[in-house]
Amino acid sequence: MELLMTGIQVVFQLEVLLVIAMGVLLGVVFGALPGVSATMSIVLCISFTYSMNPVVAISFLAAVYCASITGGSITAILFKIPGTPSSAPTTLDGYPMAKRGEAGKALTLALLASGFGGLFSAVVMFMLTQPLMKLALRFSSPEQFAVCALGIGILSFVDSDRPLNTFVSALIGIWIATIGQDRFSSVARFTFGTVKLLDGIESLPFMIGMFAVVEILDNIRNPEDTKDMTKDAVEGKFKVTGIADFMKTKWTALRSAVIGTVVGIIPGAGATIASFMSYSVESKLNKSPETMGQGNPHGIVASETANNAATGGAMVPLLSMGIPGSNAAAMMLTALSIHGVQMGPLLLRSQPEYLSATFMSMILANIVMVVVSIYVAKVFAQVLKVPYYILGSLIFVLALTGTYAYQSNMFDLTVMFIAGAFGYFFKKYGFNISALILGMVLGGDMEYYFRRSLLMYGNVGSFFQRPIFTGIVVLFALVTVFQVFSMLRKRSNAKKQKTQQP
């Protein structure tokens, strides 16, 4: 209670409220721009904070962090370009909704879900920092490997009509993650003697190629699909909807908020993993799983709630132990260190106002973000009225520029091109792009934790001495058995119906 009162006292001042509003606006705009990730948004904004006092700086950067994760959903829905990697799952249902004239509804859902996820995790973190840290401390390499494997395993059953295709896609993604220098021995793998591949394949250019470029190529091949989107936009069907639509997805939002918060706490597992895992879970638990990926609002809510919930989760190990929970949190660590904030167990005792300022500003930022984002989205959405020959070319230019802006590296454009060309045929012949991307995102960590666990424990059998690991494996086994059983029953019913037909 004392911490809460301290937070209210330090944050509810005009200067702090103004910087929160500015941070939210900048964060949303940066997040919406492809190639500018949440990490980059924070890096770009650090220089603004040099002349600010620590509480103001903390509030500003926390606002930028939360808002940039949200901003990624705007271009994900309108143009199928994930503004940030954590918005990649949002494209799967957001873009189809925009195509059928429901861009306003999709954006409203995304923004409300983001606000809810961020608020949920900020409040939970405020109340449970210390006990949750004990849970994070118990997560070692075997548990982290198991969580990654669980995420991929659940996704493999998303497309229950073609589980083989999905599983192969995930495995290909995991293999792609092995390209580059091995983390343990620094041995080059699949680099073919080129220095450019030593750092591996960057996920953002690859994702932009797989999502945005594939989509435009699809529209070039089948031009009639684009007419509905432009037509509906011209007829003014873009309209912000009310909170009622969001309330229909409340259980999805709550579940995703929990997933995002928990995943965010795990060091190294940030908003991207949270959004993919939440989307995977939703794909299985949704009442109409066959509509996932076709414009199901629950898909948007699952992804956006989780990725914003992870922001609060990532702050827990950062503030309590000085261990950043994500890349963006690592940037926050650097920025806050400049202002003399001492992360770690002593923070609560020596600088409690900074801890409370962080959470209170995140709570405020998530509220302000919903309002600001709607207006930013309306500006972006005016672009929908433009004819597709302009819009498609604009998306191409944005995708190319955003890819280059990421690291100012021409090779990223090559990666984007190859991903786009390959992705077109990959998607056309029934493979699952999101499974491939998830495999790529999780694959590197999966291998790292698995091999590290082997080094620590000697053999796989020893992992089962750890109760949390065993629990996750049992959960994975139950999910797998359930899914296999459901698929077999579905096929058996389909065969029976076929034989019964005259």
Place this chain on the structure above:
Amino acid sequence: MGELLFNVLLLLFFVVMGAYSFDIKIVDEHSGARYWPLIMICAVIVLICVKIAQIWKALPKEERKFSFGIFKLNDPGVQKLLLALGWLLLYIIALPYGGYALSTVIFFAGMAWLIGARKVSVIALSSIGITIAVWAVFVWGLDVHPPRGIGFLEKISIWLEYLI
């Protein structure tokens, strides 16, 4: 038949990658750099073989013959697709030489025409306008330094970058 061909090519690719992975050095006995990707590759090869068998089984007998007709090169949609890919590749190759501004204007104009724009004024104005807008956001706003090109194009790029 197209699906079968794609899967066969994918299989061949991973067989080659599998062979290549034996060149990866093993430094650590427990978990060398080779084994993890090799396990993934082996799993992919086995599963793609299963897929190919399924596709072959489902393919009608009359479609089990390879012909160049499966590429549908006479289809206008396919021709546009190949042109778009070629145009994109050309843009990426030309970018370091032509510089961002000029290359993007030309790329945008070409892509807009390919997608369906026909009015020259619309193409010209939109390509220049959008290039300026994107330049303003990324170069002036975010301090990204795009490829500058060579010769006088480089000088123009530098002048534009520091204009604001």
